[in-house]
Amino acid sequence: MDGAIPAGLLSAVRSERPLIHHITNSVTINDCANVAIATGAAPVMAEAAEEVADMVAAAGALVLNIGTLSAVQVEAMLIAGRRANELGIPVILDPVGAGATTFRTETVHRLLDALDIAVLKGNAGEIGVLAGTGGSVRGVDSGGVTGDPVETARECARLTGTVVSMTGAVDVVTDEKRVFLVRNGVPAMERLSGTGCMASSVTAAFVAVADDPAVASASALAAFGLAGERATACARGPYSFRTALVDELAVLTPEDLSREMRIEER
Amino acid sequence: MDGAIPAGLLSAVRSERPLIHHITNSVTINDCANVAIATGAAPVMAEAAEEVADMVAAAGALVLNIGTLSAVQVEAMLIAGRRANELGIPVILDPVGAGATTFRTETVHRLLDALDIAVLKGNAGEIGVLAGTGGSVRGVDSGGVTGDPVETARECARLTGTVVSMTGAVDVVTDEKRVFLVRNGVPAMERLSGTGCMASSVTAAFVAVADDPAVASASALAAFGLAGERATACARGPYSFRTALVDELAVLTPEDLSREMRIEER
Amino acid sequence: MDGAIPAGLLSAVRSERPLIHHITNSVTINDCANVAIATGAAPVMAEAAEEVADMVAAAGALVLNIGTLSAVQVEAMLIAGRRANELGIPVILDPVGAGATTFRTETVHRLLDALDIAVLKGNAGEIGVLAGTGGSVRGVDSGGVTGDPVETARECARLTGTVVSMTGAVDVVTDEKRVFLVRNGVPAMERLSGTGCMASSVTAAFVAVADDPAVASASALAAFGLAGERATACARGPYSFRTALVDELAVLTPEDLSREMRIEER
16 A cells, blocks of 8 residues: 555544544553543543434444443444444444354344444454454453454455454454555553454544545554554553553654554455 | 632642532443542442432432433432432533533523522533523533623523633633632543533532532632543653543642642632 | 472463453453563453453352442343352452442452452451451551551451452461461562552462462462562663553463462461
8 A cells, every 4th residue: 555545544633633433342441541641542432322323423433342241321322433434434343352252243234234334443353253254352352363363354354344453463454455565563462451442442533534434444454563563662561552552542643653654455 | 819718729639539420321320439539528429319418318428410410310419419408409501511401401490490409510512501591512522602701600500690700711610609720631632522521520529528618619620620631741642641640639738739829819 | 388389380370371351340450461470470351241251160269359339240240150150160259348338348248258269468458348347448548457467367267268369568478277477578569559459460370270278379479479579679660560560470480489488377
């Protein structure tokens, strides 16, 4: 991919400052808010049924993350998602722990059936489960996929009609036809709770200012992964890594991204 | 304002260690707890209808923050607030996102109608909306006020019968008659999620040990802003700034506050 | 205690990577997830009644923490706890704020009556209240016990039939017959919100891989306390201490633990 495109998207996030409405889990909600700000966007977290349709109307993108889902929260996701669909606001779904319990798997299918999802951003195990080609999930951790990761992601994109953004050692982003491999990132990101959720927030910020959700998703993962690479320099463990990760994301320039992104179209 | 008064209030927080009961949002709840401790108070977060009347009875102040409100949570706020009023325990209301959705705006009016609020602590957009003189709010961010900030705050204080503590580049605290301008603080505080919520926790700690909620609110904002000023020295981005902010608040002395506070009575 | 045993348990956590299912409070949930990872375990937070029985079936231990309890959450705790009991999965109960409100105290008794709890991990005030021998709790902070701390913990273990793990300047772990005193730890841990909750997560990770919950609990407190001791070197205040605490826990080796643990069997 031409580095000017991701750089242009990062610039656009910073100048347009899109509002990113999150309905998300209670574990990583603070990091998601701060990562959205560091990317250049304005986060808002709201999940009361009474207000989500109002709130999402002002948003540039909506993030639905089922990390600590409840029946009440899922109803709010449906209300917000339907309104977002009516208004043409892109919806990013993070199917946290799909495959770990029936409730999570069924909820993801329900959201995919009821809503037009722009980007389905999950780990390999979750995407394998949703593709129906075999994936393993323990708690909220990926146990990997049965077959080829790229074909798994493509099959999931075909089945769901979404852009699939599958994180891992190499991230795979595909709209079934095109496949982008993103090689930015470091293993330390897997030893910190919530990096997957944070990646969804960065993705939403990029998708909010882009026409092409696949290119935006790959660009977002490159930006977030690059911040992770830079963060390792001053990290002694997971919390100093987190501090450096968010700091580096905030100071990452479009030029850095253009120069150091490693996105390959395959 | 005489620097000895804010210094004396900070000393009083540290010696009396008031319990600050929070009913607050899930985004910044951890930072609020830690900031309350760093100020010198003892935080407790409790929002079950079954226990809030019990819990608030032991508190020195009650914080109501609608950042991620729900109908159930608002009922708990009313129960706790009524009990606090009966017992003469001051209530600090943070109207997060008032103006962004009808549900938030109506909830704030409902709380203001039902309860005797000691301090209404919001950003400029929220206070402008509640004053009825014009304010703009997007998500949870202030878009500013239509007219003069000081007159907006005074009008809001007049209408609501509360002390209004309006944060911004210059904070305005007023009980309609007196106006305090607080010039401590740094722009980095606006690029970190939750500094507004944290300011409410610091305010509650000061109000809990004071007779005059306007003076206590201005002193609290000066103390928190001063911690922010000192934090910039070792901050590379938003998360190292947060670390330094809470660290600096914990080591801030009454002498520091007396010497470096910038509160002007107008 | 022979240092080889705690070291062996830490090694076992790192090689087995047990899933630790938490039903916990919204204040410290993120720190608990990250501390579980730093210890070597895999955390999952899930509290929907629809899924907790499914989720706990894959877990090595279940943590029930009532820090921000609600009636709905307590029902989920009962469902998850009963399933854990059926499957022989150890349950760790953290009775946060027992004694501060009737709702908290009654909920703890309800959980103790309905479930087979492996370890009851609380502060001195909470354990004193539950022992019925006198304890004082304000908000979620211990006000200490009336009588002898060791006898209080033993009485609580006798009454409840659990291993009692009572944190304080010196931690007391007892199954009524044996008493372990753990002298690792530093006062800075008391000035950071959530260290008690984090200690429960570390405890769960150790208990998940052990046969003896008393030895595992004492070992866990030694490991966590030791990380705290090492963290003080680079801490300027509560947030830099937290960063260092989690970093140090992640790099703590079994050899460190074997050499520097201070557990005395009395």
